[in-house]
Amino acid sequence: MITSHRITPIAEVEGESVTVSRLKAACSNCNLRELCMPAGISSTELDQLDELVYARRKVKRSDALYRTGDPFEALYAVRTGFFKTRLTFQDGRDQVTGFLMAGELIGLDGIGTEAHTVDAVALEDSEVCMIPYAKLEALSGEMPSLRTHFHKVMSREIVRENSVMMLLGTMRAEERLAAFLLNLSQRMVSRGYAALEFHLRMTREEIGSYLGMKLETVSRLFSRFQAEGLIEVDQKYVRIKDIDGLKAIYAHHTH
Amino acid sequence: MITSHRITPIAEVEGESVTVSRLKAACSNCNLRELCMPAGISSTELDQLDELVYARRKVKRSDALYRTGDPFEALYAVRTGFFKTRLTFQDGRDQVTGFLMAGELIGLDGIGTEAHTVDAVALEDSEVCMIPYAKLEALSGEMPSLRTHFHKVMSREIVRENSVMMLLGTMRAEERLAAFLLNLSQRMVSRGYAALEFHLRMTREEIGSYLGMKLETVSRLFSRFQAEGLIEVDQKYVRIKDIDGLKAIYAHHTH
DNA sequence: CGCCAGGTTGACACTTTTCAAGCCGCGTGG
DNA sequence: CCACGCGGCTTGAAAAGTGTCAACCTGGCG
Known part of the structure; x- marks a missing residue:
C-alpha cells in the first residue's frame, strides 16, 4: 500500500500545456463516483480507491491527452470537459472512434499492446483523473469488486463499439x-x-x-x-x- | 480450489444438439495454448489454468453457442471450427460483428450486463472450451499473469473493433x-x-x-x-x- | 478590421443498392 | 439414381443515397 504520495513529473508532451496537479483526487468525495466506480462499495474500499487515482491533469482544448504510439501508463477518467478519440490509418485517413464525457474512461485501447493505438484529444478545456494502470492491476488483484467493475467497463466498451459497427454498417x-x-x-x-x-x-x-x-x-x-x-x-x-x-x-x- | 470435477448439465438450448463433454480439457496439452493463454507461464500456473477450463462443448453448424439475452455464464475459446457473432437491432436488422477461429475467445460481450448481447453461431461443426466466468474472475485474483493477459485480450478486442469502425466509416x-x-x-x-x-x-x-x-x-x-x-x-x-x-x-x- | 475556420447550400458525379433474372451445386425424397 | 427444390451466387439495368466541388455566409479572434 502506498502511504506517501510522491510527486513525479508525468508525460511531458512537447509544446503542449499539460498541467498535473496532486490534489488528492479523492474518489470518495467525487460527485462522479456513481458513474465511475463500482456501486455498493465499502468505505475501506473507497479509501483504497483513493490511492488509485494518482493525480488530476488538465488538458486544454485541442490538446492531446495522449497520442498514438505513446507508451501506455494510465487510464483516465474524465472529470470535466469533453474528449474525442481518433484512430489514424496508415494512409492518413482518420476516424473519430468515440466522444467521451464526464465520468467516462479513456485509454483502454492501450492495454493490449502497452502503447496507445488512438489519439485522445480534448474538445474543450478539460480535466481528467489519472489512474496508473500498474496500480489498477495490482489493486484489482486484492479487490474483487474493483476487478469485476473494471471488467464490466471494458465489456461495455466492446458492446458500445458493436452498436457503432451496426450503425455504420446497416x-x-x-x-x-x-x-x-x-x-x-x-x-x-x-x-x-x-x-x-x-x-x-x-x-x-x-x-x-x-x-x-x-x-x-x-x-x-x-x-x-x-x-x-x-x-x-x-x-x-x-x-x-x-x-x-x-x-x-x-x-x-x-x- | 476445485478438486473433483462435477458433471452438471450446462445450458440446455431447446431443439439444438449441444454436446458437453468432460474431457479434462487440459490447456497444458493444448496446441492452441500459445494463441489462447499467457506466454511464459509457469507449470504450476498451468495446472491452475487447467482447473479453469471446465468442459468442452460441441456446436453443430448453424447452431448457436449462445443467444442474445442468454444469461452470461462463461467465455468460450474456440478449439476447432468457425463462428460468427451477430448483433440484432430492435427492428430486426442485424449485422455480423465478428468471425472467430481457433484460439479466439467468444463471449466478452456478456460481462458488462451479465447477459449476452449478441448471438454466437457456428459456421461449421465446431468445438469450444468453456471457461466459467466466475472461476476466471476468482482465479484472476490470485494469478496476476492471467489477469494481465485477460485484460490484454479485452483491450485488443476493443482495438480490433476500432479498426472495423474505421473500415466501415471511411x-x-x-x-x-x-x-x-x-x-x-x-x-x-x-x-x-x-x-x-x-x-x-x-x-x-x-x-x-x-x-x-x-x-x-x-x-x-x-x-x-x-x-x-x-x-x-x-x-x-x-x-x-x-x-x-x-x-x-x-x-x-x-x- | 480583416482573416479564417466552420457551416450551409446547390449542382452534379459516383458508388452502392435495389430489383430482377438466371445459374449452379447439393441434398432430399420419390 | 435422378429430378426437383432451394439456398447461394452471379450479373445486368435502373434508382437512390451520399460524396465531391464550389460558392457563399457567419462569427470569433488576432
Missing part, C-alpha cells in the same frame, strides 16, 4: 444522425443536464467522421431535421423538439 | 473486401495454414453484413478482383494471386 445517414443525437441526449440526462437542449462540443466534420459521413451530409441533415420540426439548430446549439420523431427515424426503419 | 467497398481477405489470410498463417489459399466459411451475405455492404456488391467485387488477376475465386474457395495488389487496394488509397 444504417442510413439520417438514422445515424438521429441515433447520435439520442445517444448524446441520454448521456446528458444521466449526468443531470437538460435532456433536450445542449451545445455540441464537436464540429460537423467530427460528427461526420464518427458517423461515417461527410460534413456536408451532416449539415444537410441538421437542416432537414430542423425543417421537419424535429430539432432546432443554430451552429453548435441543438434543441430536440420531437424526440419521438427522432426515435422513429432511428428505429422505425422505413426501408 | 473505406470504400473494394478497400473493405481487400482488408477482409488480408485479415483472413493473416489469421490463417498464424494458425499454420496456407496463407494464400483457403475456404471461406461464411456466405457472401455474411461477408457483406460484416463489411457493411450488400451481398451483390461482395459478389461483384470478387468477380472484379478475379478479372484483375488479384485473386481466384470459385464459390467458397479463394486463392490470393497478388497479395501486394490487394494491399495496394487496401492501403494505397487512390482517392
Whole structure:
C-alpha cells in the first residue's frame, strides 16, 4: 500500500500545456463516483480507491491527452470537459472512434499492446483523473469488486463499439444522425443536464467522421431535421423538439 | 480450489444438439495454448489454468453457442471450427460483428450486463472450451499473469473493433473486401495454414453484413478482383494471386 | 478590421443498392 | 439414381443515397 504520495513529473508532451496537479483526487468525495466506480462499495474500499487515482491533469482544448504510439501508463477518467478519440490509418485517413464525457474512461485501447493505438484529444478545456494502470492491476488483484467493475467497463466498451459497427454498417445517414443525437441526449440526462437542449462540443466534420459521413451530409441533415420540426439548430446549439420523431427515424426503419 | 470435477448439465438450448463433454480439457496439452493463454507461464500456473477450463462443448453448424439475452455464464475459446457473432437491432436488422477461429475467445460481450448481447453461431461443426466466468474472475485474483493477459485480450478486442469502425466509416467497398481477405489470410498463417489459399466459411451475405455492404456488391467485387488477376475465386474457395495488389487496394488509397 | 475556420447550400458525379433474372451445386425424397 | 427444390451466387439495368466541388455566409479572434 502506498502511504506517501510522491510527486513525479508525468508525460511531458512537447509544446503542449499539460498541467498535473496532486490534489488528492479523492474518489470518495467525487460527485462522479456513481458513474465511475463500482456501486455498493465499502468505505475501506473507497479509501483504497483513493490511492488509485494518482493525480488530476488538465488538458486544454485541442490538446492531446495522449497520442498514438505513446507508451501506455494510465487510464483516465474524465472529470470535466469533453474528449474525442481518433484512430489514424496508415494512409492518413482518420476516424473519430468515440466522444467521451464526464465520468467516462479513456485509454483502454492501450492495454493490449502497452502503447496507445488512438489519439485522445480534448474538445474543450478539460480535466481528467489519472489512474496508473500498474496500480489498477495490482489493486484489482486484492479487490474483487474493483476487478469485476473494471471488467464490466471494458465489456461495455466492446458492446458500445458493436452498436457503432451496426450503425455504420446497416444504417442510413439520417438514422445515424438521429441515433447520435439520442445517444448524446441520454448521456446528458444521466449526468443531470437538460435532456433536450445542449451545445455540441464537436464540429460537423467530427460528427461526420464518427458517423461515417461527410460534413456536408451532416449539415444537410441538421437542416432537414430542423425543417421537419424535429430539432432546432443554430451552429453548435441543438434543441430536440420531437424526440419521438427522432426515435422513429432511428428505429422505425422505413426501408 | 476445485478438486473433483462435477458433471452438471450446462445450458440446455431447446431443439439444438449441444454436446458437453468432460474431457479434462487440459490447456497444458493444448496446441492452441500459445494463441489462447499467457506466454511464459509457469507449470504450476498451468495446472491452475487447467482447473479453469471446465468442459468442452460441441456446436453443430448453424447452431448457436449462445443467444442474445442468454444469461452470461462463461467465455468460450474456440478449439476447432468457425463462428460468427451477430448483433440484432430492435427492428430486426442485424449485422455480423465478428468471425472467430481457433484460439479466439467468444463471449466478452456478456460481462458488462451479465447477459449476452449478441448471438454466437457456428459456421461449421465446431468445438469450444468453456471457461466459467466466475472461476476466471476468482482465479484472476490470485494469478496476476492471467489477469494481465485477460485484460490484454479485452483491450485488443476493443482495438480490433476500432479498426472495423474505421473500415466501415471511411473505406470504400473494394478497400473493405481487400482488408477482409488480408485479415483472413493473416489469421490463417498464424494458425499454420496456407496463407494464400483457403475456404471461406461464411456466405457472401455474411461477408457483406460484416463489411457493411450488400451481398451483390461482395459478389461483384470478387468477380472484379478475379478479372484483375488479384485473386481466384470459385464459390467458397479463394486463392490470393497478388497479395501486394490487394494491399495496394487496401492501403494505397487512390482517392 | 480583416482573416479564417466552420457551416450551409446547390449542382452534379459516383458508388452502392435495389430489383430482377438466371445459374449452379447439393441434398432430399420419390 | 435422378429430378426437383432451394439456398447461394452471379450479373445486368435502373434508382437512390451520399460524396465531391464550389460558392457563399457567419462569427470569433488576432
